[in-house]
Amino acid sequence: MDYLTVLEADYRRLVQVTSGDLTARVPTCPEWTVDDLVNHVAHVYLHKAAVMRLNAMPRPWPPAPTGETPSQLLQRGYAEMSAEFVARAGESAAATWFEPDQTVGFWRRRMAQETVIHRIDAELAMGVPSEPIPADLALDGIDEVLRIMLAWASRRWPDKFTAELSKGDGSVLVIDRWLVSWNSSGVSISDEGTEIGDGDVSGSAEAVLRWLWRRADDSAVQLAGDSAKVRQMQELLRVATQ
Template identity: 50%
Template sequence: MDNDRLRECLEEDYTRLRKVAAGADLSAPVPSCPDWTVAELVDHVAMVYLHKVACMKYGRPQEWPPETGGEEPLPLLERAYTELTAEFAARPPTTSAYTWYEPDQTVGFWVRRMAQETVIHRVDAELGAGVPIAPIPTDLALDGIDEFLVAFVSYGSRAWAEEFAEALAAAAGATVHVSAGDRAWSVEISADGVTVTPDGSTPSAATVSGEPDDVLLWLWNRAGDGAVTTTGDLTAFRRVLVAATQ
């Protein structure tokens, strides 16, 4: 996806998240994030935005969580989004910026990451508010699947080896074919990490397939097994996914 399209999706999902949260009981629990209320979800998204603004401004890792000054959740979210989009508007996507993903140290990484962060948490807000989940555009969902498997699972399994060690040991030797729309990915798990091949060409013992939005939400544990079609034993793979989303 190009930068303009990602910015467009970010705007749409932020707007939906803000609207849903404004009409919700902020004390309501978020079923997909059991430790959070809707207010805490909104706070989290706002703090993520402010954290990334600082990463781009200062070009180095920033402390988490950022200082928010005790603002109420919705005004804080609005301010944070305004600062985030102003930062994106001021910097071409190819501009150098600190990110946690070593292969891509650019502002463009954060545009993509914030678009994907926002769509998942927009769904969380809808679940917490008890309203219908708005459709996720196919291009955004496919991009999100790719980002999740390549950056969070494959790269993450080596960058944060200690956090993945137990899950990798249990899943070593597992192979999974993930397919959605016209895209497919092959996932091979070893004790040393996860290898993702973005053409789905490697024979696999288990499969996950479905509509792009359903597969994306399944990977992020926002949809149950009934939302996708599966074959084989995915128990060990699920442990790796949990490690990737901590």
């Protein structure tokens, strides 16, 4: 997948949507205004640019205020991050929080997925129609959420997930084409989701991705089977994506 192309498209949409009233509340991040959202994305971009330059997590962080507005900071952050991406091959070394993948390619993927979710936040906040998510990007996003943010993280930082994992010994859900099982040891993922599970979450790739990130409610997807297991999964996802 060409992550840099989809990243640029969603960044430009984010800039376009947030050119108006930055005091609007973000319904999917209730503690934030649009101004806060823009500031957050700007600092995420600046952080990743610094990570690639240093091949290490920058300390201290965040940097001291510069007097730039959030919109100016977003523009600079994107420019600095993009320059680092263009200058480096995907397999080049870059520090990440995901131990199995310490490459620039990890951040290309993560920033493409981060940006599409936050431009949806901006669209919801500003009350404008939401642009569609390309199917390949949505499928890739589902894979990232399930394999990395949920399955890997549940075993890397089990304390964060213990309360919900303890409720699910032997639980299995089919989410789109992925088979998701969990017990007190953590979450496991298989891409052979034809097995019958306790429940099923289906729909278009875009709808499922939005549901996983809590950017769409249950009406966006088709839910079947044990509703209690679906709710357990939603709680696990809440921990994984917060």
